[in-house]
Amino acid sequence: MNPVLELSGLSKAFGGLQVTRGVDLRVEQGERHLLIGPNGAGKTTLFNLIAGDFRSDSGRISLLGRDVTRLPTASRAQHGLARTYQIVTLFGKDTLLHNVMLALLGKSPRRWRHWGSLSDERTMTARAHAVLEAVGLGHKAALPLQQTSYGEKRRLEIAMALAQEPQVLxxxxxxxxxxxxxxxTIRQLLGQIDxxxxxxxxxxxxxxALAFADRITLLHYGEVILGGTREQVVNDPRTREIYLGH
Ligand SMILES: Nc1ncnc2c1ncn2[C@@H]1O[C@H](COP(=O)(O)OP(=O)(O)OP(=O)(O)O)[C@@H](O)[C@H]1O
Structure with missing residues (x-):
């Protein structure tokens, strides 16, 4: 099977600090892949490289068979990639509904134009409602985001990523x-994702995370220490030594 995401020899340094070291990773379609490693292992940096928020110094990123290494973030999103961030990055004064609609527009070529026809707007609104319902926030659609709890914001972030109909999340x-x-609530929501x-x-x-994952990759100092099925990685003594034991 062809991987949906393949990283080959990916490296990144910030000044003298090498935070990603020759990372190779293959992720197959439909897989639930967990990245683990101690704080500072380079996990978020790897996400930033995959999403295009950082440019790698060397190596290659292939998404759905296409080389996206040099493509900007927005193009990678157009090619099926969506992400959530560790820090909530939403528009606080706007309603939940509008936040989701912004995510929908992000995927749509209409983004750079004014609203299309009234029926387009209705379709978009209906889809945004459906996305909110799917994460159990339908009844809060009209509320300003700042009136929702932190947990609801995190759910909304996942909803916004899903609204983009990604192939890789x-x-x-x-x-x-x-x-x-x-x-x-989030655990259940993750379990329901197509x-x-x-x-x-x-x-x-x-x-x-372990209940969710099919495969796991262990990172340490920016390097892949091991990768494999959940059982292989959990039972490997290096996982305990580097990560679970700390
Ligand atoms: N923009 C940046 N500029 C300079 N150094 C950075 C930058 N981003 C990350 N780093 C450094 O890269 C290293 C890896 O950080 P990263 O956030 O990727 O680790 P992590 O595995 O996600 O950690 P955590 O589990 O704590 O989130 C850290 O030493 C961090 O300080």
């Missing part, structure tokens, strides 16, 4: 800072 610590109840969408996730909550 990057989730950066979707459970960070959430209560046990909110974590459970298997056609490939997901790569960074997450430190091992209980949820």
């Amino acid at each position: 990057l989730l950066d610590e979707p459970l960070a800072g959430l209560s046990a109840e909110e974590r459970d 298997r056609k969408i490939t997901i790569i996730m960074i997450e430190h909550d091992m209980e949820v």
Whole structure:
């Protein structure tokens, strides 16, 4: 099978600090792939390289069989990649509905024009409502975002990424800072995402993350230490030594 995402020899340094070291990674269609590693291992940097927020110094990124190494972030999104960020990056004064509509517009070529016809607008509004319903926020559509809880914002972020109908979704610590109840809501939400969408996730909550993952890659000092099935990586002594044991 062809991988949906393939990284070959990817490297990145910030000044003298080498944070990504010759990373090779293959992710197959529909896979739930977990990136683990101690703080500072370079996980978020790898997401930034994949999404195009940072430019790699060397190596190659192939998305759905296409070389996207030199493409800007927006083009990668057009080619099927969506991500959420570790820090909530939404428009606080705007309603939940408008936030989702902005995400929908981000995917649409209409973005750079004015609104199209009234029926276009109706379709867009209906889709935004459907996306909010899917993450259990339908009843809050008209509320300004700043009146929602942190957990709801994190759910909205996932909704906005899904609204773009990605083929590959990057989730950066979707459970960070959430209560046990909110974590459970996100866990269920993640479990409901269509298997056609490939997901790569960074997450430190091992209980949820391990239940979710098919395959795991362990990073340390920017380098892939090992990758394999969940069982292979969990049972490897290096995982305990470098990550789980700390
Ligand atoms: N824009 C930047 N400029 C300089 N150094 C950076 C930049 N972004 C990340 N780094 C450094 O790169 C290293 C890896 O950081 P990164 O955030 O990728 O790690 P991480 O594995 O995601 O960590 P965490 O689990 O704490 O989120 C760190 O030493 C960090 O300080």
